[in-house]
Amino acid sequence: MPAKQHLPDSEADVPPHVIRQVLHLMASRGHSAERLCKGLGFTPENLCDAGFRVSYRQTSVLVRRAMQLWGDPAIGIATGARQTVVCFGLPGLGMLTCPTLGEAMLYLIKYQRAAGALTTNELAVVDERHFSIEVNTRFHDAELEPFFIEEIFVSGVEVARSMVGSHFRPSRLELRYPRPVYASAYNEYFRCPVVFNAPLNRLICDMAWYHCPLPTHDRFMQASLQAQIDQLLSTDAPRNDLVESIMNVLRASVDEMPGLAQAGAALNMSERTLRRRLAELDTSYQRLVDQVRYECALDLLRRSEMPLVDIAMATGFTDARNFRRAFKRWSGILPNQIRQGVPAPRLLMPERTA
Structure with missing residues (x-):
């Protein structure tokens, strides 16, 4: 079966500044932010994350919902008027x-x-x-x-x-x-x-x-x-909005990662469909799990003095030994080297079955 054509409007490549202002505007008339975001792969809480990105597709769906509820066709003017230099x-x-x-x-x-x-x-x-x-x-x-x-x-x-x-x-x-x-x-x-x-x-x-x-x-x-x-502001290439949505689900429970079926249910998608969609994007669920665990481990190693055994537990491992082995696969270096100032490479681990 041939892979689907890549859809540029699904690239999660911009901060959600427009979405934030639309939600603030709608909240001023009592409309629920959670309801407006439902089924889009993110929650209002995700919008507080400085690294969170959205796609045109996600934004356009939310804007259409807001336009239907707002009732005033000049909603674009009202949204823009809320922006300040800080919003950028x-x-x-x-x-x-x-x-x-x-x-x-x-x-x-x-x-x-x-x-x-x-x-x-x-x-x-x-x-x-x-x-x-x-x-x-x-x-x-x-x-x-x-x-x-x-x-x-x-x-x-x-x-x-x-x-x-x-x-x-x-x-x-x-x-x-x-x-x-x-x-x-x-x-x-x-x-x-x-x-x-x-x-x-x-x-x-x-x-x-x-x-x-x-x-x-x-x-x-x-x-x-x-x-x-x-x-x-120098950033990596944009992620697909499906990938970004899955990673949001995973970041919410790093210490006890949901299975593929659970992640699919959170996105209103069957396990089979989710597996196929990820294959079309040349990635896998396990790859995303490892990416989130690696990001979390790096953050804890850099910003805390937690013992390795506690970092292992926080990232879903049963002991420090398994955590060290996984970290070496992900990065090519050991966790203690990060605390010694060695720059962290990108995820190196090859694809593995979940």
Whole structure:
């Protein structure tokens, strides 16, 4: 049986910043975050994990659910208006180190995926008096395109106003989709002319804003802080959202790992289907179990002084000897070498049957 075609919209490659804001928005009207997340492979608690990532597929399903419950078609504007520079995470901190608003925008675009963007964004000079931010959706989805375009433009304007003042406003907003029934909300928020059915999604701004200085800039600290942020933002290749969901299940019970059938039940999937889906992704359940145990062991070795026997128990082993043997298979080194400062390699253990 041929493997299914790889689906890019299932790559768990962005932080869940948009999902967090949608859930906050929905909670303000009494809607349950747990219900909105049901069946998506994560819980609201997972959203507090700094390393947690989601896919476009997961986000789009949750947004559709929220749109049905919200009842106001301008939900994209409401979501974007909740964003602050802090919501962008480390890229937001990097923006604050920049000398001008334009350079801060370029920095954010450089790390747009790490900032949670579900669109592709570019900054370009239009002419000697104007620059633009052009936005395109990553996947064709006519129903949700307005939401994602609104969210990214509104959040960008919201952050710009927080950095240089509430008087910031673009020169013009151009949107590819037809004029919606709530078009007046655009004029009210952006305070500039809005053109619908345009060739591109563009926010056009006066060049004076590009050169507007930021009060948070420190020329002595900019280089060193950005170097530290750059290092922290260097990440591995994205995981598939199914893989990420399984690992969330496993992380919740590292000391007593659920079997394949239990993990499948948690994801509303049969054992046979789950095994097949993982094979199509060129991995296995045992591989993911070992990955989670290895991550947990590394964390305990680095951040605690727990004896090896306690770390062994915490990672699902009956004694320290079995833990050492497994750790050597995973990494090629012994656990004590991690505490001696030896860099931890990636998981090396070959596939084994659960």
